[in-house]
Amino acid sequence: MKILYYTWGEWMKTDVVSTLESLGETVEVFDKKLENYDSDSAFEACLQEKLKAGFDAIFSMDYFPVLSTVAKDAGILYLSWISDCPNLTLSSKTVTNDCNRIFLFDEMLYKNLKARGANVRHLPLGVNTKRLDALLGPLKEDMTYSHEISFVGSFYQDGYRQLEKVQNMPEDLRGYIDGVVAAQNLIYGYDMVSELFDETKVKQLERIAPVNLGDGYEIASAEIYRDWIRKEVTVKEREELISDLGLLFPVSVATDSLPEMCSNIANIKNLGYVDYINEMPKIFRESKINLNFTLRTIQSGLPLRLTDVLGAGGFLITNYQPELPYYFENGNSIVWFESREHLLDLCAFYLRNDNSRGKIRENGYNIVRKAFSYERLLGILLSSIKE
Template sequence: MNVLIFEWKNFGIEDICDAFKDMAIKYKCISTELMRERKNEEFDNIFENEMSIKYDCVFTFNYSPVISNCCRRFNIPYIAFIYDSPLVSLYSYTVINPCNYIFIFDKTLYLELKNAGINTVYYAPLAVNTDRITRQLNEADTNPAISNLCNKYKCDVAFVGSMYNEKHNLFDRLKNLPPYVSGYLDGIIQAQLKVYGYYFIEELLKPDIIDALQKSVPAEPNKDGVETTSYLYAYYFIARKLAELERKDLLSAVSKQFNTHLYTPNATPELPEIINCGPIDYYNHMPYVFNNSRINLNISLRSIRSGIPLRAMDIMGCNGFLLSNYQADFYDFFVPGEDMAVFESKEDLINKCDYYLEHDNERRQIAANGFGKVNEFHTYKVRLKEIFDVVF
């Protein structure tokens, strides 16, 4: 088999290439930002030039309309493995191209598209390169520099991820809204913060609310897509604001009681008790963070409606202990309390941090169980075999 890969700064691209090598699959990987375009003649020319070589399929992380159209033109299967949410390109008209095999990690989103008659979508949870991670972690036994790095990352609780507190984020650009609209948005945001497992914001954005938002910061759906204006506001404006508020609230509560490390790009003066360690490199340092933090938190973007985020899979793949908010897809593959743990509220999060920090052996056994399941069922080699069984 010979696979053509396109990528642009995707997490996991080195791991997917390692999996192809281990599976004796030939591949060529091309890095180009043009793949993010919906239409682009320059990309079309790059693709056409590659078609002088016989490829069995094209592979990308996330979904690219311009690649799909090229694959349709040359009658070659296009495999898109989705790890981002929201991903507006999934509402492009091109998703129905018969060349497409779109594997979505969020079962709720997959079912929504499938039940709408989109027959090119499939469900596939995300994956981890446990071989690479295990090699890295084993270096701590023989490499003093790595051992010192591991000691640096030791803490009670850690969170790796964006705080969505950038200046001029989309939601905070909504200025001069009528008091009724501001109050309405505050109300539905506070209500959503109390509910896990069902994201209801989009259906509550009624026409008068949308009109007011459009007057403040216009959001225009793509002309070659079926996404709605309410979708754009719900998933790109409000979901990220929810993440900012929720992560700040939960991490503030945790850091007041436990030694807590935060790995994020931006400063967090609003969290004075937390140790903000700045951003962390995904490949070279993050495995040591997850392995040496006694508890690793997953606080999902609410736009991930039921799926298991990549962060959560990575934590378990590093033999780290995972404490996550509720996501329905966990229950298809893992047993909370045996393979990982789930919190249901801020109070429950604090109680479970306290409990698992006091019960070291139980916490270590849960981490080992989680790693065992990821290592057996959720590696890239396992997932690629499942994907290829569908496509070929």
């Protein structure tokens, strides 16, 4: 199969392209900047010209309606592997195009799109342990650590928080949303936002902050607003948990913007932005404990950060996600927490128990090396479209 791979600067490009080639596919990369996800005449003309060389499919990480439209017109497949959630482009009416083959790492999102009639399949995100082994060397029992506890990720201090932009929000609505955020922050593995932020509250917010993605999209404003709240839950959760941990233990944070409530705690050290390919894996390997706090917009699936850490041979404590038991056993190949107090207790325990930590990280590494390898997952992807 001859595949045109569209890249938008995603981290996974090198691993995906090299794996597709190792599986016997012919791959060319297309990297023209896309100005509009739905319609971009200059981009489309360039892409159509490129396709004249003869391709069987267009491939991208995440979903781009314009790629689906062009693939449909050209009579070829469009392969999309979703790595982000929310992914508003999945609300485009183009998702049901016959040319589409969409692969989703989140089972709940998969079920929602399947119900809409899209050609979808559930497929977790992968990791290239061969590349990471070449970078870091083999796992060792007698590790030398540079960090006690590490968190690599964003605190979303930029324009990510849409609720902060809403003007003239009534105090009763603001207070209610704050209550929903606080309640959801206490619960892992179950989405309360859908129930608590009901249609009455949706209509109240809609009057002061209307949203409209255009005629080409099929998404209720209710789900957009609920994702705004889920994002706010994530922001508060990360700030509060890192602050709580920093009052008890040395914590290394790799982020481009550290919140004020964390920067004032002496135990918390900001490493700044780190490169995904070379620097980030070293932090994972050289930390006694790595932390993952999944975006609350990911309701069931396993985020890329989880496989990043385990693939680098890192020990991971993560929040609970419904799909974790599909692949992992708690306390054997990964550790998950279910409350703030539980997280603090787990960190204290595993910082003291090197042997237990070493066995768990080795088991976790062996699982992702096999079950989450790009060779296996892209093999499944390619086999499914040839059925």
